[in-house]
Amino acid sequence: MKSILLSTVAVAVTATLALADGHSVVRMGTEGAYPPYNFINDAGEIDGFERELGDELCLRAELTCEWVKNDWDSIIPNLVSSNYDTIIAGMSITDERDEVIDFTQNYVPPASSAFVAASADADLTGGVIAAQTATIQAGYIAEGNAALIEFATPEETVAAVRNGEADAVFADKDYLVPLVEASGGELMFVGEDVGLGGGVGMGLRESDGELKGKFDAAITSMKEDGTLNALLVKWFGEETAQY
Amino acid sequence: MFSYCSDPDTLERLWWLSCYLTTGVHFSFYLSFLKVIGILAVTAPVALAFGFAGAMSARSQILPVSWLGKAYIAIVRGVPDIAFFLFFVIALDQGFEWLRHQALCPDWTDPIRQGNDFLVCPQAKLPLGTAPQAVHQAYAFALAVMTFALVFGAFVANVIFGAMRAVPKAQLETAEAYGMSPRQTFWRILVPQMWVYALPGLSNLWQVLIKATPLLFLLGIEDVVYWARELGGTKTARFTAYPHGDWRMWYFLALLVFYLFMTWGSEKVLSRIMARLTRGQATTGGEAQRKGAPA
Numbered sequence: 001m002k003s004i005l006l007s008t009v010a011v012a013v014t015a016t017l018a019l020a021d022g023h024s025v026v027r028m029g030t031e032g033a034y035p036p037y038n039f040i041n042d043a044g045e046i047d048g049f050e051r052e053l054g055d056e057l058c059l060r061a062e063l064t065c066e067w068v069k070n071d072w073d074s075i076i077p078n079l080v081s082s083n084y085d086t087i088i089a090g091m092s093i094t095d096e097r098d099e100v101i102d103f104t105q106n107y108v109p110p111a112s113s114a115f116v117a118a119s120a121d122a123d124l125t126g127g128v129i130a131a132q133t134a135t136i137q138a139g140y141i142a143e144g145n146a147a148l149i150e151f152a153t154p155e156e157t158v159a160a161v162r163n164g165e166a167d168a169v170f171a172d173k174d175y176l177v178p179l180v181e182a183s184g185g186e187l188m189f190v191g192e193d194v195g196l197g198g199g200v201g202m203g204l205r206e207s208d209g210e211l212k213g214k215f216d217a218a219i220t221s222m223k224e225d226g227t228l229n230a231l232l233v234k235w236f237g238e239e240t241a242q243y
Numbered sequence: 244m245f246s247y248c249s250d251p252d253t254l255e256r257l258w259w260l261s262c263y264l265t266t267g268v269h270f271s272f273y274l275s276f277l278k279v280i281g282i283l284a285v286t287a288p289v290a291l292a293f294g295f296a297g298a299m300s301a302r303s304q305i306l307p308v309s310w311l312g313k314a315y316i317a318i319v320r321g322v323p324d325i326a327f328f329l330f331f332v333i334a335l336d337q338g339f340e341w342l343r344h345q346a347l348c349p350d351w352t353d354p355i356r357q358g359n360d361f362l363v364c365p366q367a368k369l370p371l372g373t374a375p376q377a378v379h380q381a382y383a384f385a386l387a388v389m390t391f392a393l394v395f396g397a398f399v400a401n402v403i404f405g406a407m408r409a410v411p412k413a414q415l416e417t418a419e420a421y422g423m424s425p426r427q428t429f430w431r432i433l434v435p436q437m438w439v440y441a442l443p444g445l446s447n448l449w450q451v452l453i454k455a456t457p458l459l460f461l462l463g464i465e466d467v468v469y470w471a472r473e474l475g476g477t478k479t480a481r482f483t484a485y486p487h488g489d490w491r492m493w494y495f496l497a498l499l500v501f502y503l504f505m506t507w508g509s510e511k512v513l514s515r516i517m518a519r520l521t522r523g524q525a526t527t528g529g530e531a532q533r534k535g536a537p538a
Contacts, residue, residue: 024373033473035482040473042483043267066376071460074329078463080359081333082340082368100359155476159489182479182486207357 025064026211027084028054032069033153034175036235037090037200049235050088053107056227060218073133073152076100079203085211086204090172092136092197102206104215106199107228108174109241113137115191116176117168118161124191127167130157136196137170161187174236251484263485272470276501279456279466282388287449289392294399301404312400319397328461332390336369343367380464387462391452398448406441407433411525439520439528446513453505471498 030038032046041047046067058065068084079087093103115124125145131138133150141148149166151157160166180187204212222228229242248262300312340363348364370378410433418428457468475491521528
């Protein structure tokens with residue numbers, strides 16, 4: 001009996017040691033509603049630029065990764081509460097967010113945000129502009145003179161322009177390009193592109209320096225051997241900014 | 244799913260639709276209907292239990308217990324649902340992990356709160372970081388049910404509290420006169436009679452509960468509304484074999500039918516329960532039943 005007890009304790013201790021060895025499984029949190037960064041494909045799986053990038057980064061950093069979907073509104077609270085370990089959801093690096101979480105170096109260069117409207121003479125300075133809640137674009141519009149109308153999902157911001165609720169939508173250009181192309185002239189880019197934020201990076205807990213180091217190294221190696229550029233071109237087209 | 248679906252662009256409308264509606268992502272949508280029904284089926288009885296306990300403690304003769312019950316009813320009813328779902332669930336989750344941390348990792352020296360971060364030892368994580376995704380989903384499901392039950396339990400408690408006071412005083416006095424103890428009076432006279440007063444209020448809450456499931460996506464549970472919005476959204480040809488415009492209207496139309504069906508079904512069930520509960524009661528409904536019954 002005693003030996004059984006002892007061996008149980010031994011097993012429990014070794015199991016504990018195995019667990020204590022940092023992140024055995026890294027959970028990657030994403031939104032799944034922001035093509036081409038991340039979206040749900042026909043088979044119901046998470047797909048897109050960040051899926052491919054994230055899998056490659058995990059491979060290079062020798063981590064076992066698992067994908068988790070989470071609502072954009074609660075994506076930061078759930079990270080700091082350790083419900084997953086990274087945010088890889090097209091999140092731009094900004095000072096406000098950097099106070100709450102940490103970012104890796106960017107894996108998408110600072111991209112331009114653009115206005116899309118249903119007519120070329122849309123009023124961008126005094127009109128109504130749609131943007132997704134809690135994005136850098138929403139923050140930018142809020143500082144200007146135009147009236148800001150916020151939506152929970154990117155899809156709704158574009159729908160607001162189609163149905164006339166907003167004069168224009170302001171979002172990442174990479175997200176808007178495929179929509180404008182597919183709209184057959186109904187939607188068009190208007191005004192000047194605006195450069196916002198410090199590029200897109202992976203969000204991590206501030207206390208998770210070790211994991212951040214691993215991902216930073218993996219991103220650096222992808223930048224150096226050109227695989228990251230190849231991925232950027234594959235998902236965002238030839239004209240996108242590269243490293 | 245079907246063999247002819249390999250090249251959807253070439254298909255006729257109806258064939259295209261048959262392929263489109265059987266993609267993997269659509270099965271997630273169909274599954275979410277079952278998920279919603281499952282959540283409701285678990286949440287309703289748990290909320291009822293919470294409510295009953297809340298009402299009992301609010302009525303208690305012991306002052307602190309009564310305060311506890313009344314505070315529960317007042318506070319939870321006053322806090323907006325969305326605040327509950329955003330913050331309470333995270334707090335609840337952290338509370339569990341904190342307790343496990345205290346029990347499992349007594350030697351842990353690092354602070355649990357580091358700035359904004361909440362860090363317990365890996366063994367105290369709920370579920371464990373190594374657990375498969377299914378376990379994480381089951382845990383999220385359980386948290387959702389618990390939060391739902393707690394929120395709706397407060398409303399239920401208020402309804403039941405009111406219903407208990409609506410039972411005619413004469414009934415209770417008669418029970419006392421027959422020599423029943425307070426406990427017997429409560430369980431044998433008060434509880435069986437109060438349901439008929441509680442049911443209209445409870446049926447309202449049930450209907451609200453049915454429609455409150457979209458709040459669950461804040462917890463990472465993909466309910467029918469999430470999928471309808473996701474699937475109905477504009478799909479460009481670059482990211483799917485089935486491009487289409489903004490079809491959310493059609494998906495929400497399907498939801499409308501689903502919700503109407505749920506409402507209609509619950510109405511039928513509730514009216515039967517009402518008829519059963521009214522039997523022999525000293526209410527106008529009971530009186531009408533008595534007069535209508537064949538002599």
